[in-house]
Amino acid sequence: MALLEVRDLRVQFETPEGVVQAVNGIDFQVESGETLAIVGESGAGKSQLVMAIMGLLAENGSASGEADFKGRDLMKMPPKELNKIRGCEIAMIFQDPMTSLNPFLTIEKQMTEVVMHHQGLRKQEARAHAVEMLRAVRIPDPEERVKQYPHEYSGGMRQRVMIAMGLLCEPDLLIADEPSTALDVTVQAQITQLVGELRDKSNMSVILITHDMAVVAEVCDRIIVMYAGEMVETGTVDDIFYRPRHPYTQGLLASVPRLDRLSDDELHAIPGNPPNLLDLPSGCRFRDRCSMAREVCFGVPPLQVQENGCMSRCFIDMNNGEFLPAESKGVEENAGEDSK
Amino acid sequence: MSNPVLRVQDLAVNFCSHTGGFLRRKERVLRAVNGISFELHASETLGIVGESGSGKSTLARAILGLIKPSRGRVMWLGENLTELEEEALRQKRKEIQIVFQDPVASLNPRMTAGDIISEPLWTFYPNMAGLQVEERTRGMMKMVGLLPNQINRYPHEFSGGQCQRIGIARALVLNPRLVICDEPVSALDVSIQAQIINLLKDLQKKLGLALIFVAHDLSVVKHISDRVMVMYMGCSMEVSQRDALYRRPLHPYTSALMKSVPIPDPKLAAKARQDRWLTGDMPSPYNPPRGCIFHTRCPYKVKRCEADVPALRRMENGDWVACHRAEDLDLSI
Ligand SMILES: Nc1ncnc2c1ncn2[C@@H]1O[C@H](COP(=O)(O)OP(=O)(O)OP(=O)(O)O)[C@@H](O)[C@H]1O
Ligand SMILES: Nc1ncnc2c1ncn2[C@@H]1O[C@H](COP(=O)(O)OP(=O)(O)OP(=O)(O)O)[C@@H](O)[C@H]1O
């Protein structure tokens, strides 16, 4: 059984200008010990997707759908119970480290509180544990540094403190949202290794939201590609990197800057902007920017599923690259009819 | 060649902290920036790379006068910024802007995106017509890929990458002559990264904008920089022309950083991991190594490196390096 199973998750926000459809019916699973990457354009709904699962949406937001974690639906759980799971069984590393660390408390205080609260350690033990964890995320001089305040850390060091805090309780699921201060290559390699060790030791699962395709290539098992609130493609790392089917995924991979290739001075960008979530176009949401778009794309593209679990939401046939007829139906619609 | 617009000379920033109890009070000094010098011309981009904690953000803040340096000078168009009074320094913001590393935390949560982006206009051009300000603000939003109809939203209603772009729009709204970008694109997906980098290059061509571009990502720096400075524990290890640096780094640390770059290709990733040799930790900044500051991690270390500090010196091709063995090592990629 999957550790986490999300079904038909939707998130919307009320704003004075209208309703923002941030996440639009996402389904996915995370197996024990698996690392799942969620990638996609800025604003695609990656953060809000996990915020909804964790019950942390902003006041103007609302969510629907199911999120079964070890057999319990997180979406229906009373806040108090969810609170207990959060930070212990599920740890979350937020996108912005400075906004989730308390500027007025030392790192020691913030870290020891977590373990004293969740694991009932005594102060001395908690402190030793915190120092060990800081050492594990490569903070130099952890015995001294643990006494400092967040502003005395560099951006990348704060990010690592967040990771250390996330790992303190040895969670079953670690959700790491794209650090706005991406980690530098050396630390990244060390942390990747650390997370890998925990994965092997305690079968921890990881959901990694990131823009860094190199990290994805290195540490992830499966990838979900999101665009404008929808999952447009999913598959194993090899499938997505070597056999991307969806035009958006292909564009995304083409724009990755690479050190091992000659530099052309202009970086490749997918032309145009993502659609306005207040006023979504009918049919394929990527249509305005898709170089393959045809007449049929004014209809709703089907979600195609292959036997190995690869999916693509597009009129281009995953098997042969030909266009499907306009009336094609995806799994969702078919499943809907079956149950009727 | 024209005169440089910015000349940083021997800039240093120390952070002091007190440890030990009341009686055994010790003062400890962290040399976050330790004698950095470089020049920057109009229309030029200097990339700054280095591991986390190497002093990149501190250097950026010291150049802007947001932190008082303990030593050194920041010459902007011939004027020493470190000696200016607060008000005079504030006036320089018209010309010098920064994009902060922590996008969400650096935006005022009680101001709308429109207010945040237009604030510099109101401050420096109080007589500008409201309509004109709004037009300019919407124009900036479009340029960085935000929808102008989001002008009345607050920062928490934007995604991480959208916040980062609000910061960029704010920094560019006054048409500054120098922009210091501290990890400006790290929260952006590659396509929007490319869009922003192409935008900055465009402004550079049109307005002669000078750029300092801090990043941990050597592949992004490669695309935008003319020259690259490599920092380690507050010191400059190498300052080289972009192409020379990526073809043949002069400093063992540069070469190590380059070999550590993960490759976005699952099959090559495993091999790249094996080649990575920058292991070991950065030493404690409170107690930095003697001699060459990199010697505890350098595979090319010789006896001399533990005793003598290598000076940053100029090589035949005009690039700068701080390594005793720069001549006899061939670190070609
Ligand atoms: N409180 C809110 N009110 C209105 N709109 C919101 C709110 N929070 C988020 N949004 C919008 O929802 C969309 C999805 O946001 P989300 O934070 O999930 O994006 P993301 O995929 O994480 O992007 P990034 O990579 O930039 O972090 C964005 O367009 C954002 O502007
Ligand atoms: N206000 C402060 N008080 C004490 N120490 C500080 C302060 N600000 C920075 N430091 C220390 O100075 C050193 C350099 O920090 P800086 O933020 O410049 O690093 P950085 O190169 O920008 O790193 P990153 O890539 O992680 O952002 C770090 O060891 C940091 O802990």
Ligand code: SF4
């Ligand atoms: S459905 Fe059509 S427009 Fe949409 S991604 Fe596929 S080809 Fe492009």
Ligand code: SF4
């Ligand atoms: S001076 Fe010596 S220790 Fe320092 S980088 Fe050069 S070879 Fe290595």
Ligand SMILES: [Mg+2]
């Ligand atoms: Mg996000």
Ligand SMILES: [Mg+2]
């Ligand atoms: Mg920094």
